[in-house]
Amino acid sequence: MRYDFSVTARGRPRQFDRDVALRAAMMLFWRQGYEATSINDLSTAMGIGAPSLYAAFGSKRKLFDEVVAEYVRRYNSFMVEAIVGEPTLTRGVRRLLRESAVAVTRPGLPRGCLVVSAATNTTSPEVEQALRKLRNDGIKALEGAVRMAIAGGELPDDTNPRQLAHYVFATMQGIAQQARDGASRATLEAIAELAMRAWPVKTPA
Amino acid sequence: MRYDFSVTARGRPRQFDRDVALRAAMMLFWRQGYEATSINDLSTAMGIGAPSLYAAFGSKRKLFDEVVAEYVRRYNSFMVEAIVGEPTLTRGVRRLLRESAVAVTRPGLPRGCLVVSAATNTTSPEVEQALRKLRNDGIKALEGAVRMAIAGGELPDDTNPRQLAHYVFATMQGIAQQARDGASRATLEAIAELAMRAWPVKTPA
DNA sequence: TCATTTCTGTAGTGATAGCTAGACAAACAG
DNA sequence: CTGTTTGTCTAGCTATCACTACAGAAATGA
Numbered sequence: 001m002r003y004d005f006s007v008t009a010r011g012r013p014r015q016f017d018r019d020v021a022l023r024a025a026m027m028l029f030w031r032q033g034y035e036a037t038s039i040n041d042l043s044t045a046m047g048i049g050a051p052s053l054y055a056a057f058g059s060k061r062k063l064f065d066e067v068v069a070e071y072v073r074r075y076n077s078f079m080v081e082a083i084v085g086e087p088t089l090t091r092g093v094r095r096l097l098r099e100s101a102v103a104v105t106r107p108g109l110p111r112g113c114l115v116v117s118a119a120t121n122t123t124s125p126e127v128e129q130a131l132r133k134l135r136n137d138g139i140k141a142l143e144g145a146v147r148m149a150i151a152g153g154e155l156p157d158d159t160n161p162r163q164l165a166h167y168v169f170a171t172m173q174g175i176a177q178q179a180r181d182g183a184s185r186a187t188l189e190a191i192a193e194l195a196m197r198a199w200p201v202k203t204p205a
Numbered sequence: 206m207r208y209d210f211s212v213t214a215r216g217r218p219r220q221f222d223r224d225v226a227l228r229a230a231m232m233l234f235w236r237q238g239y240e241a242t243s244i245n246d247l248s249t250a251m252g253i254g255a256p257s258l259y260a261a262f263g264s265k266r267k268l269f270d271e272v273v274a275e276y277v278r279r280y281n282s283f284m285v286e287a288i289v290g291e292p293t294l295t296r297g298v299r300r301l302l303r304e305s306a307v308a309v310t311r312p313g314l315p316r317g318c319l320v321v322s323a324a325t326n327t328t329s330p331e332v333e334q335a336l337r338k339l340r341n342d343g344i345k346a347l348e349g350a351v352r353m354a355i356a357g358g359e360l361p362d363d364t365n366p367r368q369l370a371h372y373v374f375a376t377m378q379g380i381a382q383q384a385r386d387g388a389s390r391a392t393l394e395a396i397a398e399l400a401m402r403a404w405p406v407k408t409p410a
Numbered sequence: 411t412c413a414t415t416t417c418t419g420t421a422g423t424g425a426t427a428g429c430t431a432g433a434c435a436a437a438c439a440g
Numbered sequence: 441c442t443g444t445t446t447g448t449c450t451a452g453c454t455a456t457c458a459c460t461a462c463a464g465a466a467a468t469g470a
Contacts, residue, residue: 011446012436033326035240039428051430052448060428116382120325121238132386163395166388170379170396177321177378181337183371190368191375198402216416217466244458254419256460261417265458 018056021046025057026067031110034064035122064127071114072134078103079138089149093142093168094196100172101188104179112180116173139169156202164200171195223261226251231272236315239269240327269332276319277339283308284343294354298347298373299401305377306393309384317385321378344374361407369405376400 024046028037039060043050057063078099086092104112119131143165149155175188229251233242244265248255262268283304291297309317324336348370354360380393 009446010438011444012438012448014447015436036326036328038426040426049449050428051450054429055447117325120322120385121241123241135386160395163392163399166383166392167396167399170376170383170400172379173382174375174377174379177382178371178375180325181340187368187371190365191372194368194372194403195375195400196403198399214416215468216414217418217468219417220466243456245456255458256420257418259459 014052014056016046016048016052021048021053021056022063022066022070025063026071026114027110029064029067029118030071030112030114033118033120033122034124034127035119061124061127065130068114068118068130068134075103075109076113076115083142083145088154089145090154090199090201092145093199094192097168097171097175097192097195098189100175101179101185101192104176105185105188113173113176116176117180135169135173139165142168154202156200159200167198168195219257219261221251221253221257226253226258226261227268227271227275230268231276231319232315234269234272234323235276235317235319238323238325238327239329239332240324266329266332270335273319273323273336273339280308280314281318281320288347288350293359294350295359295404295406297350298404299397302373302376302380302397302400303394305380306384306390306397309381310390310393318378318381321381322385340374340378344370347373359407361405364405372403373400 025042028041028045032041039050039053042060042063043053046053048056053063057066079096082096082099083089083092086095115131115134119128122128143161146155146159146161146164150157150159150161171191175191178191179188230247233246233250237246244255244258247265247268248258251258253261258268262271284301287301287304288294288297291300320336320339324333327333348366351360351364351366351369355362355364355366376396380396383396384393
């Protein structure tokens with residue numbers, strides 16, 4: 001067995017930038033969703049022919065998987081940062097909701113959240129299930145954070161972690177939905193502010 | 206011009222119950238969405254051939270329009286009733302949210318809300334826009350109710366009607382979404398309860 | 411009975427979906 | 441240069457999409 005440690009590739013080099021093409025695909029999936037975006041749409045927007053697309057990404061499904069990973073890395077990392085970047089969970093969740101309102105109305109980018117709306121009602125259940133898992137994992141992660149905040153004395157002992165996590169995520173999903181329906185950033189920020197009025201506060205006994 | 210007031214139809218009578226077929230189509234669109242439901246799916250579930258379907262309903266698009274109207278009449282009328290059936294808007298909205306949690310998890314019926322999720326990311330923008338209008342009309346209606354509650358002295362004068370209406374609908378859409386993602390009715394009811402903690406209360410000056 | 415009207419089943423329309431075979435192009439190693 | 445490897449392009453694959461032409465079936469009125 002011989003190993004190839006050479007830097008330069010062997011055959012004809014790729015004529016397009018794979019990352020640029022991936023981002024073009026991301027915008028399309030983000031705006032139109034998985035099912036409504038055809039290979040024709042993709043190859044046109046990515047500036048490459050269908051065979052090049054399949055050589056580089058394997059299939060529509062695999063391309064979408066890469067798009068989702070890149071989307072989460074580039075446009076959804078603010079979620080983790082909002083929680084871990086604040087000294088208390090209360091401030092973290094407030095920031096999470098505020099930044100959600102901003103994230104789903106970024107000028108020059110598609111409205112809404114790809115994870116929330118790109119794979120509702122697809123004919124391929126696996127794709128739908130993949131994003132569903134991402135959403136439910138987010139709820140579970142927030143539930144864990146709430147548990148820690150209760151144990152740490154920040155939140156009341158009678159707080160239900162699962163319910164509170166579901167409430168926060170329901171608000172975020174509502175914000176993402178309404179962004180798609182045309183609501184302004186200011187309106188969505190107001191939703192975020194209002195939602196925080198339901199956040200539990202520990203009253204000193 | 207001669208008018209036909211006869212009760213019995215002229216030609217060969219329809220071999221199926223139009224309302225039953227419409228309801229079968231509704232279940233399919235509700236569960237799978239507009240785009241992911243094919244004419245083949247429909248004609249199978251409705252128990253009729255494609256030509257009969259087109260003779261009775263015109264087109265997939267027109268069938269969907271009828272389905273939406275029937276859905277709103279049968280499964281979304283609780284919204285208006287919740288608001289007008291309570292003495293105060295505060296109690297009306299609480300009931301609206303609670304019953305939303307129940308409505309999107311009815312046993313034996315598809316999860317979620319057809320208006321919320323049946324036409325996201327369709328290739329035909331008109332269908333998508335039709336449901337979008339239904340959603341935004343709901344927000345506007347609630348905004349009007351909030352305005353009246355402020356004028357009537359129930360809610361604080363500094364309440365922003367548009368923002369509050371958006372907040373309530375965002376919560377409802379989040380509840381509908383999470384129903385599709387598998388959340389239990391109890392969890393969704395807890396979201397509704399939590400959401401009401403953000404509802405404004407008039408404190409006597 | 412017969413002509414008319416309307417519905418239903420077979421069988422197919424053109425368009426588009428995701429995807430790929432195969433010929434050629436462009437890089438490499440020797 | 442030649443041979444190998446890999447990317448791109450043309451063209452076309454099969455399957456399914458929404459939809460319908462057409463012939464037969466089942467009701468009516470006369």
